Amino acid sequence: MATWILGACFFVGVCFLLSRVCWSRTRRAKEPPLVKGWPFFGVILDYGKNPLGFLQAAQQKYGDIFTCQLAGKYFTFITDPFSFSVVMRQGKNLDFHKFAMGFSQRVFGHADFTSPLFSESYREVHSLFRQTLQGPPLQQLSQNMLRNLQTAFQHCLPSENGWKEEGLQCFTTRIMFDAGFVTLFGKKAGLLQPEETGAVGTCMQKVKRDFLAFDGAFPALAAGVPIALCRRAWRAREALAKGLLHGELYHRMCISDLIQRRMDAFDRMHLDETGKARTHVCMLWASQANTLPAAFWSLYYTLRTPEAFVVACKEVDLIMAQIPNDKPISLSKEQLESMTVLESIIKEALRLSSASIMIRVASDDFILTLDSGQEAAIRKGDYIALYPRLIHLDPDIYPNPLEFKYDRFLDEEGQRQSQFFKNGRQLKHYLVPFGSGASECPGRFFAMNEIKQFLMLALWHYDLQLSEPDVTLSPDRTRAGLGILPPSRDVLLRYKARADRGGQRLTSSLRTHSGWIYLHSEAITAAHTSSSSR
Numbered sequence: 001m002a003t004w005i006l007g008a009c010f011f012v013g014v015c016f017l018l019s020r021v022c023w024s025r026t027r028r029a030k031e032p033p034l035v036k037g038w039p040f041f042g043v044i045l046d047y048g049k050n051p052l053g054f055l056q057a058a059q060q061k062y063g064d065i066f067t068c069q070l071a072g073k074y075f076t077f078i079t080d081p082f083s084f085s086v087v088m089r090q091g092k093n094l095d096f097h098k099f100a101m102g103f104s105q106r107v108f109g110h111a112d113f114t115s116p117l118f119s120e121s122y123r124e125v126h127s128l129f130r131q132t133l134q135g136p137p138l139q140q141l142s143q144n145m146l147r148n149l150q151t152a153f154q155h156c157l158p159s160e161n162g163w164k165e166e167g168l169q170c171f172t173t174r175i176m177f178d179a180g181f182v183t184l185f186g187k188k189a190g191l192l193q194p195e196e197t198g199a200v201g202t203c204m205q206k207v208k209r210d211f212l213a214f215d216g217a218f219p220a221l222a223a224g225v226p227i228a229l230c231r232r233a234w235r236a237r238e239a240l241a242k243g244l245l246h247g248e249l250y251h252r253m254c255i256s257d258l259i260q261r262r263m264d265a266f267d268r269m270h271l272d273e274t275g276k277a278r279t280h281v282c283m284l285w286a287s288q289a290n291t292l293p294a295a296f297w298s299l300y301y302t303l304r305t306p307e308a309f310v311v312a313c314k315e316v317d318l319i320m321a322q323i324p325n326d327k328p329i330s331l332s333k334e335q336l337e338s339m340t341v342l343e344s345i346i347k348e349a350l351r352l353s354s355a356s357i358m359i360r361v362a363s364d365d366f367i368l369t370l371d372s373g374q375e376a377a378i379r380k381g382d383y384i385a386l387y388p389r390l391i392h393l394d395p396d397i398y399p400n401p402l403e404f405k406y407d408r409f410l411d412e413e414g415q416r417q418s419q420f421f422k423n424g425r426q427l428k429h430y431l432v433p434f435g436s437g438a439s440e441c442p443g444r445f446f447a448m449n450e451i452k453q454f455l456m457l458a459l460w461h462y463d464l465q466l467s468e469p470d471v472t473l474s475p476d477r478t479r480a481g482l483g484i485l486p487p488s489r490d491v492l493l494r495y496k497a498r499a500d501r502g503g504q505r506l507t508s509s510l511r512t513h514s515g516w517i518y519l520h521s522e523a524i525t526a527a528h529t530s531s532s533s534r
């Protein structure tokens with residue numbers, strides 16, 4: 001019987017593929033140029049090898065708009081940054097939620113919230129993002145994150161004499177994941193010790209392992225592989241969901257407003273318990289998957305760029321001088337906002353590592369008029385795609401685009417720089433790691449704050465040494481399209497508690513020895529003076 005069913009499935013599959021092979025699309029009047037590739041698969045191999053290179057070459061050959069087939073679907077790429085707003089304004093013809101929800105449902109296994117049964121209530125759930133991650137609630141959330149970061153930093157604090165070694169990615173993930181998880185989902189009630197210690201610590205490590213196993217399968221899942229075939233990822237997702245069942249969450253305290261209100265809303269929607277928990281896995285992924293690599297690159301570039309390190313430490317010192325020594329560190333909104341150097345470092349790290357793709361689905365045949373006035377006929381069901389990495393690495397916008405310049409987003413006075421130009425014209429979309437329009441990340445302000453706080457505490461608490469200062473780590477391109485690219489491998493970090501942690505940090509010096517980069521808290525005023533006269 002099983003053989004018979006397998007045979008039938010194989011036959012249907014072959015018929016489907018043959019029908020696709022025999023039927024190939026031809027370009028209609030006014031449609032964008034069609035980049036031909038293999039039947040059905042299209043240009044997936046060339047695109048997959050190097051998305052940026054492929055799109056840059058196609059842009060050279062075909063111009064600002066072109067269509068290509070990727071694994072059976074037609075994607076129309078728009079590469080002109082001035083036309084980003086045109087796409088964002090097409091809410092009627094271009095749908096974001098259909099694609100995003102389809103993907104999310106397939107990967108996370110939650111209910112179809114676009115169905116008439118849920119769509120009305122889900123609108124309410126969606127509005128919670130803005131109500132809890134922005135405006136005044138953001139301050140409380142960031143405050144909680146700072147407290148939890150301090151706990152994570154204090155746990156495993158190395159002594160002042162002994163150096164500790166750990167991969168920089170491990171270090172970043174350990175601290176940011178734990179603090180971020182507890183900030184959103186709260187901590188186990190009735191426990192006095194921090195989550196990282198004892199049996200509870202083992203539990204937290206398992207959550208992190210499951211998260212990383214699930215996240216690791218994302219390139220395959222995004223390419224269309226069903227999660228049922230990725231057994232490890234599936235098991236990890238289900239284990240995460242088990243820990244986020246409402247029955248478990250009720251026993252946690254200090255749950256964020258966002259999660260508490262989502263729990264209440266999902267309870268009112270009468271979803272089954274596993275379905276509710278899977279929506280929380282989805283939220284966990286959204287809150288961590290990009291933040292972890294973004295925090296990694298921010299610290300990595302700070303440590304391997306002497307000038308950035310010196311100026312960043314100076315900014316941290318200035319802030320810390322305003323905080324009483326005997327109290328846990330707490331920052332006002334103004335203090336957080338005043339750290340413009342750290343902000344520029346993070347933005348520059350995001351510019352270099354972001355590879356998200358913004359996708360909309362054409363809900364009808366329509367004519368799209370680009371910023372240049374060029375008209376393009378778009379077919380119903382096709383995907384419209386924007387790849388901000390083309391902007392981020394455009395030498396016309398950012399001179400020496402592959403170079404990390406810590407002050408790229410600062411003006412002469414050290415204030416935020418927000419004027420960037422292409423062909424003499426000012427750009428609205430010059431830095432788009434958080435998406436734009438309907439799909440813009442609602443957690444973007446929180447993300448910037450938490451990475452800033454992480455950098456601040458790392459520079460404040462530790463003397464840090466990075467190995468291999470002359471080697472430039474490359475990003476893992478297999479994750480192109482999924483957000484912030486992680487590094488293709490980890491790099492060794494040595495760190496120890498700073499002797500002068502309680503007091504004013506004087507300044508920093510840098511020297512290299514045996515392949516290590518040494519970042520010291522010695523008072524070398526010259527380094528400071530030269531950096532501040534920038």
Ligand code: HEM
Nearest residue numbers: 100286287290291294356358433434435439441442443447
């Ligand atoms: C550096 C960190 C982050 C980056 C680069 C980032 C980037 C993005 C991008 C590009 C999208 C749009 C995805 C799309 O077009 O399909 C998105 C969506 C989203 N992000 Fe973030 N994100 C970050 C951190 C966060 C954090 C910390 C949270 C929450 C605490 C969060 C919550 C969300 C949510 C809920 C969505 C989906 C919004 C919707 O469905 O409308 N993100 N993020």
